[in-house]
Amino acid sequence: VPKYLMAAHLRGEAPCEKNGGVKKRRSDQADIPDSLRQEAETCYRLKLPEDFYQFWKFCEELDPEKPSDALVSSVGLTLVGPYDILAGKHKKAKSTDLDFNLHWRFFYDPPEFQTILVGDSKTQYHMGYFRDVPDELPVWVGANEAKKGCAISQVGDNVFAAVKLFLSKKLKEVTDKKKNAILKDIDEKLTRTAKELGYSLEQKTTKMKQRDKKVVTKAFHGAGLVVPVDKNDVGYRELPETNANLKKICKAIVDAPTDDERLKAFAPIQEMLTFVQFANDECDYGMGYELGMDLFCYGSHYFHKTVGQLLPLAYTLLRRNLFAEIIESHLARRREEEVDQEAAGMGEMIQSWACLVQLSHNQLLTHTYQTPFPSSW
Structure with a gap:
């Protein structure tokens, strides 16, 4: 008998209790x-x-x-x-x-x-x-x-x-x-x-x-994205830029010395957003999914608004509504550049609840991000 089963028995717990009766578990x-x-x-x-x-x-x-x-x-x-x-x-x-x-x-x-x-x-x-x-x-x-x-x-x-x-x-x-x-x-x-x-x-x-075979693109995080693609290849179309080029475009936006320069550097992204609209109209939902995920992965707050336009819509079109909700919650908190400095210094208990790390002035902060609940758990 495994130790944990014996421990449960000693604690007076049934293997599974439901409606007052005992239900047999699969082995x-x-x-x-x-x-x-x-x-x-x-x-x-x-x-x-x-x-x-x-x-x-x-x-x-x-x-x-x-x-x-x-x-x-x-x-x-x-x-x-x-x-x-x-x-x-x-x-x-x-x-x-x-x-x-x-x-x-x-x-x-x-x-x-x-x-x-x-x-x-x-x-x-x-x-x-x-x-x-x-x-x-x-x-x-x-x-x-x-x-x-x-x-x-x-x-x-x-x-x-x-x-x-x-x-x-x-x-x-x-x-x-x-x-x-x-x-x-x-x-x-x-x-x-x-x-x-x-x-x-x-x-x-x-x-x-087998799952790797279903991946339509690796995306910036490398984990790969999977979307339904039918026999007519409807479901995904490639972005007009390679990952390497898209990263260069993102870098140019983030590194732009002025807002005017940044707006000019954003032109290729704006063009891709138009392509995504066409793709969505023709049920190639994977394109907006990929662009949104790549911009999210790049990490700069300059892309959060665009990610907020792309990913919730892509997830909704793909019928992955919970993911749409999660990304909206995440972006809402991710945008905050001010970290609760007092909370960050409240000892090991709070330090152990590392949930979201903020980008401030394009640098990763080392402080714990305090969501409404972890520090009090």
Whole structure:
């Protein structure tokens, strides 16, 4: 009997309680009450894969008191985001108006990305589930270092694979024998648990390769965009500029010495916006999606208004309404250049809630962005 099942029994919890009765779980399901699963998925309005719950139980075995912190001292990872719901942290929040669209959302995170693990705060390393469509399960787990840019790397199709890859790199870096032994022990436990549960530990699975074939463009973040394209090739048309040229155009806009120069530099973008209108009229919704995402990824506040015109519309046309809502919430907060300096210095509790990092005078600030709720959790 797994330790976490025994622990649940000792706490007097049934494997799954619903309407006063006991419902049998499938053998591949984690022992987490349906009510808690529903709460996590209702808060985010996103379906969570079974590996999300299984990994929580794995961390619960490592540290029954604080599963969220089970990997902090050894691996340097903290369970966050929807894991905060499983930990009950949302119930301790002072604010009644919690915006889960922004919870643990970093500066470059597109709506498709949902943070579940955070690492080094200096680079703002974090891992999250990446979804092409909000009402479907994630296609893989990605990683980003917000202080370095918008690039999202694929690190496996489940959280076990992602942490395994992270552990493997960590083991190569650690020279201290004691720390190395601790990491090896966790690595062995994780590998064994993943195999028992039937999860692949490959960085790139067949399923991920199949998804790659559906990608119409890599976009600036490199994760790729997927849109429906019919047999007549309706659904996506290429931008008239390459990624390299588009970045040069963006740089010219941001670096312009005066507003007049900036307006002139914006002409190629304005022309592309006209092309996007034509594309939308002919159901090639992927074009506006790509341009909006690229400008979002470039990161400058000069593009926020244009992104706000492009992405919510693209998501709505693609019937990805939740993503439209997320990008609108994100842009509204992303535009604020003033960071709450007092909140930024209120100690480790607040520092641990890094949600959005602001651009001020075209430089990434190092302070924590305080959303309405994290600092009070």
